[in-house]
Amino acid sequence: EPEVTQTPSHQVTQMGQEVILRCVPISNHLYFYWYRQILGQKVEFLVSFYNNEISEKSEIFDDQFSVERPDGSNFTLKIRSTKLEDSAMYFCASSQLAGLTDTQYFGPGTRLTVL
Amino acid sequence: AQSVTQLDSHVSVSEGTPVLLRCNYSSSYSPSLFWYVQHPNKGLQLLLKYTSAATLVKGINGFEAEFKKSETSFHLTKPSAHMSDAAEYFCVVSFYNQGGKLIFGQGTELSVKP
Numbered sequence: 001e002p003e004v005t006q007t008p009s010h011q012v013t014q015m016g017q018e019v020i021l022r023c024v025p026i027s028n029h030l031y032f033y034w035y036r037q038i039l040g041q042k043v044e045f046l047v048s049f050y051n052n053e054i055s056e057k058s059e060i061f062d063d064q065f066s067v068e069r070p071d072g073s074n075f076t077l078k079i080r081s082t083k084l085e086d087s088a089m090y091f092c093a094s095s096q097l098a099g100l101t102d103t104q105y106f107g108p109g110t111r112l113t114v115l
Numbered sequence: 116a117q118s119v120t121q122l123d124s125h126v127s128v129s130e131g132t133p134v135l136l137r138c139n140y141s142s143s144y145s146p147s148l149f150w151y152v153q154h155p156n157k158g159l160q161l162l163l164k165y166t167s168a169a170t171l172v173k174g175i176n177g178f179e180a181e182f183k184k185s186e187t188s189f190h191l192t193k194p195s196a197h198m199s200d201a202a203e204y205f206c207v208v209s210f211y212n213q214g215g216k217l218i219f220g221q222g223t224e225l226s227v228k229p
Binding site: 105 | 157159
């Protein structure tokens, strides 16, 4: 069964450093998403992406965040200058469509630790 | 405001007994509702979804959920718990014209005792 994959599973970085989290969505999917979960808190929507453009973004997704689909398979989340509060589990998801009822398929997550 | 609340952060049941995980939502519009499950070190897996076709929705692994508009609830049930059901369960809502944005409840950890 096709699945969303994410690398690395765990990333440790120093405050102020740039990190890139990588995701490989399901191959025939057109819509891509990033969510994050700070320890002990809810899973929060960050951004949705379609046709090489951001469709929707949350207040969390400020100028230090960016997303890119550099080739036909990868979808990346870049954090330019990490802060302690960026420590969280980051989930990538993809869906064929973005209708109200379309299923988003999630990857296993990348745990980001900022020291 | 649009939100979703899971009423229990942790539920513990014995194997073979029923499971009830509670979820309420708040919305001015008709939402779509989902339950996802997360096993340790795994991605979030869709259990079932409500899409306004039928109020009682059947999902994988014997789970089902009933949409009750009058109570703004979407509780998840299973008649008989199995050890493999132990996981974190998330009630999730999506709303029209939100770019696919999902709103998550805080999650309920289900423990199953032998």
